[in-house]
Amino acid sequence: MPGSPADRLARLADGYLVTQLLHVAVALGVPDALAAGARNAPDLARELGAVPDVLHRVLRGLAAEEVLEELPDGRFALSPVGELLRAGVPGSLRGAVAARGGLYYRSAAELFAAVRDGGTPFELAEGRPFFDALAAEPARLAAFRASMADRSAREAGAVVAAYDVSGFASVVDVGGGSGALLRAVRERAPSADVLLFDRPEVVAGSDLPAVGGDFFAQVPAGSDAYLLSRVLHDWDDDAARRVLTVCRVAMRPDSVLLVVEAVLPERAVDDPAAVRMDLHVLVLLRGRERTAAEYAALCAAAGLRLTRDVPTEAGVHVLEVRPA
Ligand SMILES: C[S@@+](CC[C@H](N)C(=O)[O-])C[C@H]1O[C@@H](n2cnc3c(N)ncnc32)[C@H](O)[C@@H]1O
Known part of the structure; x- marks a missing residue:
């Protein structure tokens, strides 16, 4: 029935x-x-x-x-x-669909092995870490970028509507991907110096001012504001703390770091999209979505403090973080 x-x-x-x-x-x-x-x-x-x-x-x-x-x-x-499967329509999910069917799909079949014995499903399926696989396969990198760009286009407007970025004179988007959020920030702060920072193969060909590098090693220093959008959820606590520490080293005492992430609800049914995203990052990277309290603890371990938690219309939160 x-x-x-x-x-x-x-x-x-x-x-x-x-x-x-x-x-x-x-x-x-x-x-x-x-x-x-x-x-x-x-x-x-x-x-x-x-x-x-x-x-x-x-x-x-x-x-x-x-x-x-x-x-x-x-x-x-x-x-x-x-x-919504068409290219270029407002709210398009075309990239998200292509990434799920063509890039993530096989890894999900390794979830049982990971839950039983540990490991990262993507690596069990493909024999190498997710971002290394993307770097070696331009078609899959393009699929991932399209998916990120679709999601980021949906979230970026909501982020700058919820959090006032107009006073920033310089902004670095760390792990910024397609730079959709950085473009939205530049619209609100047209005279700001903006810089996209991501892996070299990702920033190659970007029309934004861009630097390639490794956010586990170093990010450009001395900016007013740093963005970390949907980056920390890719990593376990130890790696996420290392990214935050590298950002802390680059920040001036008065710099601000905006962490843009879903915040896990108390009960799964209260935000199924956040719970599904937690499973995506588990399957691909053994990353995790976190509660606001978990973000606060992670920041504290990296010499930072969570000063505000600003929800947005798009479901993600802007977590304002400053040097401790
Ligand atoms: C989930 S995507 C988020 C992209 C973008 N911030 C957004 O909100 O759509 C994570 C980004 O981190 C980048 N990334 C992964 N490892 C990195 C590293 N070691 N150094 C710099 N960027 C890295 C990826 O290339 C990717 O663009």
């Missing part, structure tokens, strides 16, 4: 198929091909270079999940959910 516990459980168990249905749609370019209007499977298969019968069954799978709409004449159209 639809809606029964058995039906719910069956759908949850089939999540592995749904992840791949979404990934296939994005990898083939189905959402963008449907942007101009409904199409049938043979027509789409011809344009996108797919096997018509298999594509038809994939499209039906997506229709069953209400990502596509199946019209009475057999054509398929984008539903409001499917619209």
